[in-house]
Amino acid sequence: MNKSGLPVAEAARFYKIPPENIFVFYDEIDLAAGKIRVKCGGGHGGHNGIRDIDRHIGTDYWRVRIGVGRPEQVIPGSRIDIRKWVLMDFTASERDGWLPDLLRAMADEAPLLAAHDEGSFMSRVAHLAPAPKTETSEAETGTGPDGKET
Numbered sequence: 001m002n003k004s005g006l007p008v009a010e011a012a013r014f015y016k017i018p019p020e021n022i023f024v025f026y027d028e029i030d031l032a033a034g035k036i037r038v039k040c041g042g043g044h045g046g047h048n049g050i051r052d053i054d055r056h057i058g059t060d061y062w063r064v065r066i067g068v069g070r071p072e073q074v075i076p077g078s079r080i081d082i083r084k085w086v087l088m089d090f091t092a093s094e095r096d097g098w099l100p101d102l103l104r105a106m107a108d109e110a111p112l113l114a115a116h117d118e119g120s121f122m123s124r125v126a127h128l129a130p131a132p133k134t135e136t137s138e139a140e141t142g143t144g145p146d147g148k149e150t
Helices: 005-015 048-057 092-096 098-114 118-128 135-141
Strands: 023-028 036-040 062-067
Touching: 005 048, 023 048, 036 098, 036 118, 062 098, 092 098, 098 118
Parallel strands: 023 062
Antiparallel strands: 036 062
16 A cells, blocks of 8 residues: 555556545544544655555546544553554454445445545445444444433
């Protein structure tokens, strides 16, 4: 991913795809595991792959951020270095839990992205594959482990 800018640029030139019709899906540690966000343009947020794509095609393409969370959010008490974290495989509970549902929902709802209906895409995916509950997501939503407001 870190050196994906040139291949993206070459494919875009070959197929004559303007940046506003390019969607890049990537992991986002600053988004809770299983959540997604879609936006056009913006900064790279420290993501080296996005930084490289920005360098080759500019910033006016669509980004589909897939939350993987930070190590301590996914594995309580973890002190795994961020550089190692983003290169690690998903945990067994993620592979058997939210990840396949999220990938399936994103694939099934991809036509909404092609139609530039990003809001519906995010809503449908969130409905079909709800993000797992974590201490962080409960704090963000104002609900406790029992789902009641705090």
